[in-house]
Amino acid sequence: MPTPKRTTVYDVAREAGVAASTVSRAFSNPRRVNGATRRHVLEIAERLGYHPNPLATALQSGHTATVAMLVPDIANPHFFGPIRGAERRATAADITFMLGFTEESADTERDKIERLARSVDGFVLASSRMPEATTAELAREHNLVLIDRQVEGLPSVVVDNAAGSRQIVDHLASLGHRSLVYLSGPHISWLAGERWRALSAGAEERGMTATRLGPFPPQVAGGGAAADAALVSGATAVVAHNDLLAIGILRRLAERGVSVPEQISVVGYDDIFGADFCVPALTTLAGPQEESGRAAVEILLTKGSTRPSDDGPRRVVLPSHLVIRDSTGPAPE
Amino acid sequence: MPTPKRTTVYDVAREAGVAASTVSRAFSNPRRVNGATRRHVLEIAERLGYHPNPLATALQSGHTATVAMLVPDIANPHFFGPIRGAERRATAADITFMLGFTEESADTERDKIERLARSVDGFVLASSRMPEATTAELAREHNLVLIDRQVEGLPSVVVDNAAGSRQIVDHLASLGHRSLVYLSGPHISWLAGERWRALSAGAEERGMTATRLGPFPPQVAGGGAAADAALVSGATAVVAHNDLLAIGILRRLAERGVSVPEQISVVGYDDIFGADFCVPALTTLAGPQEESGRAAVEILLTKGSTRPSDDGPRRVVLPSHLVIRDSTGPAPE
DNA sequence: CAACATTTGGCAATCGCTTGCCATGCCGTC
DNA sequence: GACGGCATGGCAAGCGATTGCCAAATGTTG
Numbered sequence: 042m043p044t045p046k047r048t049t050v051y052d053v054a055r056e057a058g059v060a061a062s063t064v065s066r067a068f069s070n071p072r073r074v075n076g077a078t079r080r081h082v083l084e085i086a087e088r089l090g091y092h093p094n095p096l097a098t099a100l101q102s103g104h105t106a107t108v109a110m111l112v113p114d115i116a117n118p119h120f121f122g123p124i125r126g127a128e129r130r131a132t133a134a135d136i137t138f139m140l141g142f143t144e145e146s147a148d149t150e151r152d153k154i155e156r157l158a159r160s161v162d163g164f165v166l167a168s169s170r171m172p173e174a175t176t177a178e179l180a181r182e183h184n185l186v187l188i189d190r191q192v193e194g195l196p197s198v199v200v201d202n203a204a205g206s207r208q209i210v211d212h213l214a215s216l217g218h219r220s221l222v223y224l225s226g227p228h229i230s231w232l233a234g235e236r237w238r239a240l241s242a243g244a245e246e247r248g249m250t251a252t253r254l255g256p257f258p259p260q261v262a263g264g265g266a267a268a269d270a271a272l273v274s275g276a277t278a279v280v281a282h283n284d285l286l287a288i289g290i291l292r293r294l295a296e297r298g299v300s301v302p303e304q305i306s307v308v309g310y311d312d313i314f315g316a317d318f319c320v321p322a323l324t325t326l327a328g329p330q331e332e333s334g335r336a337a338v339e340i341l342l343t344k345g346s347t348r349p350s351d352d353g354p355r356r357v358v359l360p361s362h363l364v365i366r367d368s369t370g371p372a373p374e
Numbered sequence: 375m376p377t378p379k380r381t382t383v384y385d386v387a388r389e390a391g392v393a394a395s396t397v398s399r400a401f402s403n404p405r406r407v408n409g410a411t412r413r414h415v416l417e418i419a420e421r422l423g424y425h426p427n428p429l430a431t432a433l434q435s436g437h438t439a440t441v442a443m444l445v446p447d448i449a450n451p452h453f454f455g456p457i458r459g460a461e462r463r464a465t466a467a468d469i470t471f472m473l474g475f476t477e478e479s480a481d482t483e484r485d486k487i488e489r490l491a492r493s494v495d496g497f498v499l500a501s502s503r504m505p506e507a508t509t510a511e512l513a514r515e516h517n518l519v520l521i522d523r524q525v526e527g528l529p530s531v532v533v534d535n536a537a538g539s540r541q542i543v544d545h546l547a548s549l550g551h552r553s554l555v556y557l558s559g560p561h562i563s564w565l566a567g568e569r570w571r572a573l574s575a576g577a578e579e580r581g582m583t584a585t586r587l588g589p590f591p592p593q594v595a596g597g598g599a600a601a602d603a604a605l606v607s608g609a610t611a612v613v614a615h616n617d618l619l620a621i622g623i624l625r626r627l628a629e630r631g632v633s634v635p636e637q638i639s640v641v642g643y644d645d646i647f648g649a650d651f652c653v654p655a656l657t658t659l660a661g662p663q664e665e666s667g668r669a670a671v672e673i674l675l676t677k678g679s680t681r682p683s684d685d686g687p688r689r690v691v692l693p694s695h696l697v698i699r700d701s702t703g704p705a706p707e
Numbered sequence: 708c709a710a711c712a713t714t715t716g717g718c719a720a721t722c723g724c725t726t727g728c729c730a731t732g733c734c735g736t737c
Numbered sequence: 738g739a740c741g742g743c744a745t746g747g748c749a750a751g752c753g754a755t756t757g758c759c760a761a762a763t764g765t766t767g
Contacts, residue, residue: 097753430723
């Protein structure tokens with residue numbers, strides 16, 4: 042067991058010939074101590090290899106200089122971007138970044154929040170699975186920022202699913218498709234609702250029919266059932282809840298000898314790793330993923346410093362754009 | 375700012391009519407307090423919604439009940455497995471799991487270790503990029519367990535690259551290949567060295583020639599240069615440092631009209647997400663990835679409780695197996 | 708030069724919990 | 738019936754920082 046008895050403020054104070062409080066202030070409140078004294082203290086600290094104990098600091102001050110991000114599933118490449126963006130932003134601000142997984146479960150999510158509550162200054166919740174009421178309730182006790190989810194009264198960062206879904210519809214319409222089916226993700230997923238709403242509204246506008254099927258697990262494995270359901274529906278275009286599902290669908294269709302996009306077009310959401318090299322390459326809605334993580338942490342960081350209710354919680358909506366690849370084509374006939 | 379003045383041991387103690395120490399022990403040292411008293415205390419605690427403050431606990435006891443895992447790059451799907459395995463094992467033991475990224479930099483890695491040192495009980499370092507000396511030095515002050523890396527005197531978990539690489543060689547040899555080229559990852563990567571060592575030894579045994587080219591960045595983007603280098607070398611089989619690179623190579627070869635596996639065979643390592651649906655599907659060395667993360671945390675957890683040097687640091691070697699898909703075939707001619 | 712404002716540093720309390728040590732009460736035992 | 742042993746609970750001293758308040762030193766002003 043390495044337990045090398047780290048140096049403390051007191052060690053530094055003694056060595057520098059000042060009080061512990063001065064050492065503390067030299068680090069955390071520079072303007073409160075004389076420049077010369079400060080330099081001296083810092084030099085001694087350096088020499089002794091002193092680093093403030095973050096636990097002690099946090100215990101006393103109430104600030105942990107740490108933020109946590111919770112994502113449903115580590116295995117979904119979609120979260121790469123947000124995670125990376127959040128991590129970088131936090132690190133840049135000298136804030137410790139912590140990542141946790143909720144295994145797609147609202148209970149796990151809640152548990153983790155409760156358990157980490159005292160150890161972090163705030164949470165970034167990506168694609169939170171918790172019901173609105175729970176989220177709102179937790180938000181009263183904790184600093185929360187949502188990604189890809191909106192809840193009344195809470196700050197959030199989302200990519201523009203409404204506009205993006207319209208782009209999908211327009212794309213399909215322009216290719217002559219008269220109908221589409223949305224292969225939905227979990228019904229508790231806010232995103233699934235949003236996407237469906239936008240797709241069906243867009244479809245109506247274009248005089249297309251839209252159907253929602255599902256729910257399907259938003260994973261590659263969910264693609265089998267989803268593909269079969271789509272086939273039996275007779276639609277010429279399917280929009281999958283996300284790329285994972287879309288890739289699963291492509292595989293299943295290939296297996297069944299259905300050619301994409303000749304017989305059926307497939308669209309996904311997220312533009313994940315692999316969307317460009319699956320076959321056929323996937324047409325999908327892309328967004329500034331990394332930016333969403335960055336923005337979420339940004340909000341968390343400013344939150345502490347500004348007045349709570351300057352003008353409501355911040356809601357960031359990031360632009361999205363359709364990446365057209367090979368999985369969509371003219372409607373058959 | 376949510377700052378709702380949480381309940382403390384003292385609140386519970388007062389309410390339960392016992393001393394704070396008893397409350398503390400009711401939670402952390404059950405056998406030290408009478409069963410009935412304990413139940414009573416816990417009930418009060420429950421009612422008051424009391425949760426021990428992990429910071430205070432850690433500060434006093436020196437144990438944080440937290441482990442951190444550091445990986446070079448969140449965007450490499452290879453780490454899914456280990457991360458998930460580690461997270462699950464930790465969570466199962468009621469240990470908080472923390473994930474950090476080192477951006478493929480030894481300095482960042484070291485920094486993060488130093489900065490998290492007081493906040494965690496130990497580190498799982500996946501594919502650590504630090505030089506041996508640095509690692510060994512850090513290990514004197516911190517609890518470290520390595521994944522996919524071995525350093526004298528440190529506990530580690532690796533998949534069996536030696537045996538696996540032999541499988542690759544044998545597979546290629548059986549297909550009639552007389553030469554192979556290894557498109558190497560970063561030279562500071564321990565894995566790159568191991569793999570090359572095993573490949574060249576195996577090749578020699580089978581009377582094949584082996585060449586090492588590179589280093590190439592172990593990412594899809596590195597595949598372009600790697601593929602071109604492979605082509606000019608004239609080899610009939612290429613073994614890429616990892617699947618990311620292999621996928622990049624496949625793309626480049628396709629771009630150049632080189633057919634795989636007819637003209638050249640391609641093999642990767644890791645069996646990552648996407649290896650099965652890229653085209654052609656990738657032949658690659660798979661291992662029990664999740665298990666490696668699990669095992670690493672396991673070691674970390676037992677480390678505290680057992681005597682330091684019962685019989686040297688634990689070294690776990692996990693079996694690997696070759697998954698043969700469509701990117702390898704008979705040698706041309 | 709006196710009176711007052713401003714810096715600057717120190718004292719000591721505090722954050723919430725753990726834990727070594729002691730006191731008490733109860734049991735069994737000779 | 739006296740005594741040793743064990744189970745149980747309380748006291749109080751930390752863990753390593755931060756911070757409100759005070760005092761000394763220094764600077765400013767009329």
